[in-house]
Amino acid sequence: MTEPSIPGVAARPPRNHWWDVWDQFKVHKGALVGAFFFLLIVFLVLFGPLLWDIDPTKTNIRSRNQGMSWAHPFGTDQLGRDIFARMIAGGRVSMGVGLTAMALSVIIGTFVGVIAGYFKRLDGVLMRLTDLFLALPLMPLLLVTVLLFREPLSAAFGPEGGIFVLMVSAIGITSWMQTARIVRGDVLALKEREFVLAARSIGTPPRRMITRHILPNVMSPIMVSATLGIANAIITESALSFLGLGFPPDFPTWGRLLFDGVDYLTQYPERVFWPGLAISLTVLSVNYVGDGLRDALDPRIRGR
Amino acid sequence: MLTFTIRRLIFAVPTLLFTALIIFLLLELAPGDPMSNVPLTVPDDVKQQMRLALGLGEPMHIRFFKWIVQFFWIEPLNLFDQMFGTTFAEGKLRVISWQSRSPVIDIIAERIPQTLWVVGTAYVVAIAIAIPVGIYSAYRQYSFFDQAGTFITMVGYSVPPFFSGVLVIVVFAVNLGWFPSIYDTTHKVVDWDSFVVQLKQMIMPVMVLALQITSQISRFMRASMLDNLEQDYVRTARAKGMGERTVVMVHVLRNSMIPVVTVIALGIPAIFGGAIITEQVFKVNGIGQLLITAIQANDLPMVQTLTFIFAVLIVLFNLFADVLYGILDPRIRYD
Numbered sequence: 001m002t003e004p005s006i007p008g009v010a011a012r013p014p015r016n017h018w019w020d021v022w023d024q025f026k027v028h029k030g031a032l033v034g035a036f037f038f039l040l041i042v043f044l045v046l047f048g049p050l051l052w053d054i055d056p057t058k059t060n061i062r063s064r065n066q067g068m069s070w071a072h073p074f075g076t077d078q079l080g081r082d083i084f085a086r087m088i089a090g091g092r093v094s095m096g097v098g099l100t101a102m103a104l105s106v107i108i109g110t111f112v113g114v115i116a117g118y119f120k121r122l123d124g125v126l127m128r129l130t131d132l133f134l135a136l137p138l139m140p141l142l143l144v145t146v147l148l149f150r151e152p153l154s155a156a157f158g159p160e161g162g163i164f165v166l167m168v169s170a171i172g173i174t175s176w177m178q179t180a181r182i183v184r185g186d187v188l189a190l191k192e193r194e195f196v197l198a199a200r201s202i203g204t205p206p207r208r209m210i211t212r213h214i215l216p217n218v219m220s221p222i223m224v225s226a227t228l229g230i231a232n233a234i235i236t237e238s239a240l241s242f243l244g245l246g247f248p249p250d251f252p253t254w255g256r257l258l259f260d261g262v263d264y265l266t267q268y269p270e271r272v273f274w275p276g277l278a279i280s281l282t283v284l285s286v287n288y289v290g291d292g293l294r295d296a297l298d299p300r301i302r303g304r
Numbered sequence: 305m306l307t308f309t310i311r312r313l314i315f316a317v318p319t320l321l322f323t324a325l326i327i328f329l330l331l332e333l334a335p336g337d338p339m340s341n342v343p344l345t346v347p348d349d350v351k352q353q354m355r356l357a358l359g360l361g362e363p364m365h366i367r368f369f370k371w372i373v374q375f376f377w378i379e380p381l382n383l384f385d386q387m388f389g390t391t392f393a394e395g396k397l398r399v400i401s402w403q404s405r406s407p408v409i410d411i412i413a414e415r416i417p418q419t420l421w422v423v424g425t426a427y428v429v430a431i432a433i434a435i436p437v438g439i440y441s442a443y444r445q446y447s448f449f450d451q452a453g454t455f456i457t458m459v460g461y462s463v464p465p466f467f468s469g470v471l472v473i474v475v476f477a478v479n480l481g482w483f484p485s486i487y488d489t490t491h492k493v494v495d496w497d498s499f500v501v502q503l504k505q506m507i508m509p510v511m512v513l514a515l516q517i518t519s520q521i522s523r524f525m526r527a528s529m530l531d532n533l534e535q536d537y538v539r540t541a542r543a544k545g546m547g548e549r550t551v552v553m554v555h556v557l558r559n560s561m562i563p564v565v566t567v568i569a570l571g572i573p574a575i576f577g578g579a580i581i582t583e584q585v586f587k588v589n590g591i592g593q594l595l596i597t598a599i600q601a602n603d604l605p606m607v608q609t610l611t612f613i614f615a616v617l618i619v620l621f622n623l624f625a626d627v628l629y630g631i632l633d634p635r636i637r638y639d
């Protein structure tokens with residue numbers, strides 16, 4: 001099909017659809033700033049230990065409870081550990097949990113959504129399952145799950161690895177439902193389109209149909225729910241750590257640092273402030289990126 | 305409409321049973337043992353007797369069935385007895401807490417007023433703020449008020465309650481000393497002075513909860529208003545010469561409220577879940593705090609009952625929201 005040429009408008013050279021998305025994304029100032037902050041935090045967390053090579057677990061009782069200084073930009077805690085180094089180490093864990101749990105939840109959600117949308121026979125069953133999961137009280141169940149499975153998993157994967165696996169799977173398994181619903185809706189609409197009919201008429205098997213024709217076209221809602229999923233996962237992990245049901249005490253995460261800081265709230269409020277700020281800033285920037293992406297990937301808005 | 309409601313009610317039953325099963329199975333796998341506090345000098349056969357007395361030691365499906373019966377038949381009977389002074393439930397085994405050896409429902413009934421008081425006030429305050437903000441933001445889209453409002457709601461949406469709660473404690477309780485940082489639930493309101501004290505201790509938890517809820521609802525309200533302001537019927541109403549006030553506050557608002565009302569209904573059970581953290585921060589001894597202490601003390605009947613109550617709330621309000629949606633918007637009805 002050829003584009004009807006509009007007089008007066010020079011024909012544009014063909015270009016990738018993602019450039020249009022980027023152009024629209026740039027318009028959203030909040031999203032741009034959010035993306036910048038998110039990348040900055042990711043960069044700091046990834047390469048921070050190279051730039052700031054103090055061991056976050058090294059105790060030094062003589063220099064405990066220090067304020068801000070050049071040697072310790074965020075001060076030291078009650079055991080003389082450098083808080084800046086602990087923030088970087090905590091960020092690695094929080095970000096790691098956030099990204100992995102998001103990936104798991106998006107994979108489950110997309111799988112369920114595509115299968116439910118594409119195969120009519122499975123639709124009813126899978127959507128009822130999604131409804132059942134949506135009716136579960138997630139926070140209490142997460143608390144119970146973490147409490148029950150902490151010991152066996154710690155024994156199997158080591159204290160840190162076990163909790164990591166537990167956190168990621170618990171958060172992933174309890175947050176895929178929205179993605180599944182949105183993806184299913186989009187797949188149902190896509191199935192009626194001509195290109196799908198054309199592909200089917202030349203005998204494309206369902207497996208290739210999904211990977212070649214359906215999946216690339218539902219990428220936009222998946223990307224949006226992936227960004228929002230990061231925010232959700234980081235908040236859930238910090239909340240569990242804050243309730244004392246997260247990683248072990250000597251293993252810093254942002255939520256854990258905040259939880260530890262609460263004990264010294266009256267003397268050293270900044271110890272609560274830094275990890276809290278890190279969590280809030282990350283979640284805020286991710287939410288803004290999600291907002292911008294949603295606008296940028298919406299073709300109804302993009303043309304304007 | 306009636307068939308629709310009945311169909312939804314019928315579907316709620318398997319949902320509840322499934323949730324009950326998941327909660328039950330999850331706790332069955334608990335490695336904790338209520339007998340672990342019993343001294344080692346107690347002989348093994350006595351321990352077995354004690355396990356049986358606690359209702360353990362029987363096959364899993366029988367215990368599940370017994371638990372369901374206890375929850376859905378014996379506990380309501382007890383409630384009925386208390387209300388009318390009858391003795392239908394006498395001698396029947398109730399759900400007993402392993403911590404305090406008293407009926408779980410009685411403990412929960414003691415804790416509910418605190419939670420409802422704080423969370424309920426926060427919800428009402430949040431709705432009262434969110435709806436006008438949402439309306440005005442949408443009406444003056446991209447104005448300064450809208451930009452500022454959108455930013456604040458975004459912040460309120462992103463800052464977790466365990467940080468905002470601690471932050472307001474630092475500012476208002478530690479530095480300024482205006483409000484107490486710990487919520488005193490034994491405080492009784494008898495005169496004006498004690499009312500002021502109650503108000504003071506409620507401000508901070510309500511503020512933290514309300515910030516979160518306001519952000520969610522006002523985002524919804526704004527989006528819903530924006531959708532409706534573009535509609536043709538708005539142009540028609542204006543073309544008929546109606547006042548701007550009537551157009552926005554009557555025509556647009558009434559239609560925009562439909563999704564918002566359901567969101568408000570759906571949010572009520574989530575608030576109980578979200579209040580776990582806020583209650584922990586401000587030491588409000590409500591349901592959320594009860595759940596945390598029960599989990600830490602390995603008190604299985606308490607955890608089961610509380611989690612299941614949360615599940616019942618979610619299912620009930622889902623049902624309520626669905627029916628409400630059908631009543632408010634005739635296009636939604638499926639019959």
